[in-house]
Amino acid sequence: MGRAPCCDKNGLKKGPWTTEEDAMLVNYIQKHGPGNWRNLPKNAGLQRCGKSCRLRWTNYLRPDIKRGRFSFEEEETIIQLHSILGNKWSAIAARLPGRTDNEIKNYWNTHIRKRLLRMGIDPVTHAPRIDLLDLSSILNSYVCNNPAAALLNLSNLLNSTQQQQPLVNPEMLRLATSLLSIKQANPEMCSQNYNLHQNQISNSQEQNNQVLPPLQSNDQFQNLIQGGDFSADMAKHMMQQINVEGFSPNMTNLGCPLSQENIFPPNLSADHHQTAVSQANYVPCSTTSGNPSPDYPENSYFQSFNYNKNHDFSFDSVMSTPYSSPTPLNSSGTYINSSTEDEKESYCSSWLKFEIPEGTLDISDIM
DNA sequence: AAACGCCGCAACCGCCGAGGT
DNA sequence: AACCTCGGCGGTTGCGGCGTT
Numbered sequence: 001m002g003r004a005p006c007c008d009k010n011g012l013k014k015g016p017w018t019t020e021e022d023a024m025l026v027n028y029i030q031k032h033g034p035g036n037w038r039n040l041p042k043n044a045g046l047q048r049c050g051k052s053c054r055l056r057w058t059n060y061l062r063p064d065i066k067r068g069r070f071s072f073e074e075e076e077t078i079i080q081l082h083s084i085l086g087n088k089w090s091a092i093a094a095r096l097p098g099r100t101d102n103e104i105k106n107y108w109n110t111h112i113r114k115r116l117l118r119m120g121i122d123p124v125t126h127a128p129r130i131d132l133l134d135l136s137s138i139l140n141s142y143v144c145n146n147p148a149a150a151l152l153n154l155s156n157l158l159n160s161t162q163q164q165q166p167l168v169n170p171e172m173l174r175l176a177t178s179l180l181s182i183k184q185a186n187p188e189m190c191s192q193n194y195n196l197h198q199n200q201i202s203n204s205q206e207q208n209n210q211v212l213p214p215l216q217s218n219d220q221f222q223n224l225i226q227g228g229d230f231s232a233d234m235a236k237h238m239m240q241q242i243n244v245e246g247f248s249p250n251m252t253n254l255g256c257p258l259s260q261e262n263i264f265p266p267n268l269s270a271d272h273h274q275t276a277v278s279q280a281n282y283v284p285c286s287t288t289s290g291n292p293s294p295d296y297p298e299n300s301y302f303q304s305f306n307y308n309k310n311h312d313f314s315f316d317s318v319m320s321t322p323y324s325s326p327t328p329l330n331s332s333g334t335y336i337n338s339s340t341e342d343e344k345e346s347y348c349s350s351w352l353k354f355e356i357p358e359g360t361l362d363i364s365d366i367m
Numbered sequence: 368a369a370a371c372g373c374c375g376c377a378a379c380c381g382c383c384g385a386g387g388t
Numbered sequence: 389a390a391c392c393t394c395g396g397c398g399g400t401t402g403c404g405g406c407g408t409t
Contacts (some may be wrong), residue, residue, distance in 0.1 A: 014378085014379075015377095015378075015379090015402095015403090016377075016378075016403085016404095017377090017378085035395095036394090037394075037395075038393075038394070050394085050395095051379085051380095051394095051395090052378075052379080054395075054396090055377090055378065055379080056377090056378085058396095059377075059378080060377075060378095087397095087398065087399090088397090088398090089397075089398070090396075090397060090398090101396095101397075101398085102376085102377075102378085102398095103376085103377095105398075105399085106375070106376055106377085107375095107376095109375090109399095110374070110375055110376080111375090
């Protein structure tokens with residue numbers, strides 16, 4: 001049985017509200033309070049349906065609504081809550097005083113979502129995007145001191161881009177080639193990182209009394225996925241490794257893909273799924289020094305992307321200011337309005353721009 | 368100056384669950 | 389149990405403003 005419409009729409013006005021209508025609605029609610037939305041428009045003399053009145057009140061006319069730009073703190077809160085709650089905008093709004101679910105939803109869709117996509121982060125899963133999987137296989141080959149395999153993987157990757165949709169965006173390719181060239185220049189560094197990576201995993205397992213061995217390669221991970229025999233324990237195991245590593249443009253970290261679609265099969269419970277996602281993104285990122293970066297607030301979403309201040313590939317090295325901040329704080333603590341989306345974007349993209357040293361790998365040769 | 372395209376946001380739509388009859 | 393109302397939610401749409409050509 002179909003549900004009856006909330007009101008008789010014949011003769012009722014739709015579209016943008018006029019100031020007169022706003023005034024009528026506000027006056028009525030100030031006298032009688034909100035509620036009984038069905039009868040409210042009739043009593044208030046409005047040619048609107050109750051639903052429209054309620055939306056207008058809750059999303060725009062309510063006196064406690066905070067208007068204007070979202071602060072950096074608000075933005076971070078939204079991202080973190082979204083990673084936990086998903087598209088539960090009302091739940092997110094409940095934790096952001098003065099902001100409505102509609103406003104947060106719009107802000108997410110028009111600003112944050114796009115920014116995360118440009119950063120290579122899946123806005124749904126909050127994990128690095130699927131194309132990093134292929135990138136990781138290239139980098140992993142190099143970690144294993146197999147440049148030939150790396151080049152082969154890269155070649156396959158490029159060939160695949162000639163079919164339908166590109167698997168890797170240009171920034172990812174640039175990152176890949178840059179890292180390859182850096183590896184050529186500093187072979188010891190990478191092996192050190194790899195050893196460190198393995199040590200971290202071992203330490204983590206001791207702490208968690210786990211007996212599962214660390215995944216030795218990206219291939220092993222891929223086999224797990226493709227084999228279909230992927231239990232919740234395995235997923236947990238994977239996420240432990242991710243927790244140890246955090247996420248950074250570090251080679252070994254990239255060898256551990258985070259895409260949620262791959263990590264969690266449909267039969268994995270939502271609880272496992274959600275818990276793992278939260279852990280993957282928001283545990284404090286381990287660093288070689290063992291200390292979190294002081295450049296970001298503790299537990300900052302963006303701190304998850306921080307690697308190591310002393311490391312050549314640290315995001316810190318290319319970010320002097322939290323790039324997500326829409327309105328950087330000045331000395332008095334007020335927000336500077338001159339910050340533009342372009343400026344924010346430049347922060348985001350800067351840590352993906354690793355210039356290729358001259359005389360190193362030339363992708364055009366492969367293509 | 369006009370045309371065009373893009374973007375952001377307010378508003379709408381359809382669905383759902385809770386609660387009442 | 390069935391039906392209905394109501395409030396709430398998330399997804400989508402459409403319009404106006406703005407920048408670019």
